Amino acid sequence: MTTIHLTTTIQAPIQTVFDVSRNIDIHQQSASKSNEIAIAGVTSGLINLNETVTWKGKHFGFYLTHKSRITAMTFYYYFVDEMEEGKFKTFKHEHFFEEKNGITIMTDQLHYETPFGIFGKLFDYLFLKKHLTQFLLERNKVLKKVCETTSSKTP
Template sequence: MRRSHLIVTLEETTLINAPIDRCFDLARSVEVHLAGNIHFGEQAVPIGGVTSGLIDLGEQVTWRARHLGIRQNLTSAITAMDRPAYFQDTMLRGAFRFMQHDHYFRFDEDGQTEMKDIFRFAAPIPILGRIAEVLLLRRYMQALLHERNVVLRRIAESNDWQRYLSATEQ
């Protein structure tokens, strides 16, 4: 990654009234990811990676969805993990020049899990990409991240989490 490419950093912090292990595992669930992106027609496709369950260190998943009117594939892998405090997914192939998502989890004194996302990306086309980033991509990606976290929080705080995790994964 050359320094001449603008890397955008987005942050989102979500407080969840649920145990840290549950939140950590739900954040790695392919099905929860899909539930948080349902209106984009997103699916996990069988292209040399997992398509269901919890994605683990070293595993890949390829997502297919329509974003900004364009159908695209994005393959990412879990490139770092320290359960239940942290994991990182990194784009291996896709429309962006660079994309990396750090997920941090901390259980606080009030009995809540703080889930903090640090999401970094670089637009696909250097010059036009910078214009698109300023006008569109930053807001679009922040909205996607927020929407995903709202769905994850709803699932974690209700009994719905049991549909996604077995009792031993909780």
């Protein structure tokens, strides 16, 4: 199993960061490089506990679909999305939020397994982990910008 651990510091209230991070429209904006769009389930606005979204995007030259469900949620501190259908053997993305002095610390822990035995492990080592890390870094950059812009407009 591979784990990607990222921490992003955002100058915005925890509620803002929590809501922006589960906003389907903002995710689509952050994933524009892969032409990722929501095609089924919740396709716009905020996704909530037990709801699903199916994404379609271009990765490694192929259009792929990935259906995930929000399997756990504790407002405004934690939520989990887990793959129900897709190309991974397993895929679990945990989102943690902590506020300190008006700054929110957002932590991503993405755990996944590739199929195809040693070939999947080799693909992960050579390409996939870097691709997913860059995907999350771009997502978090957009989330940070949206949250900090929204927060600066709040009186």
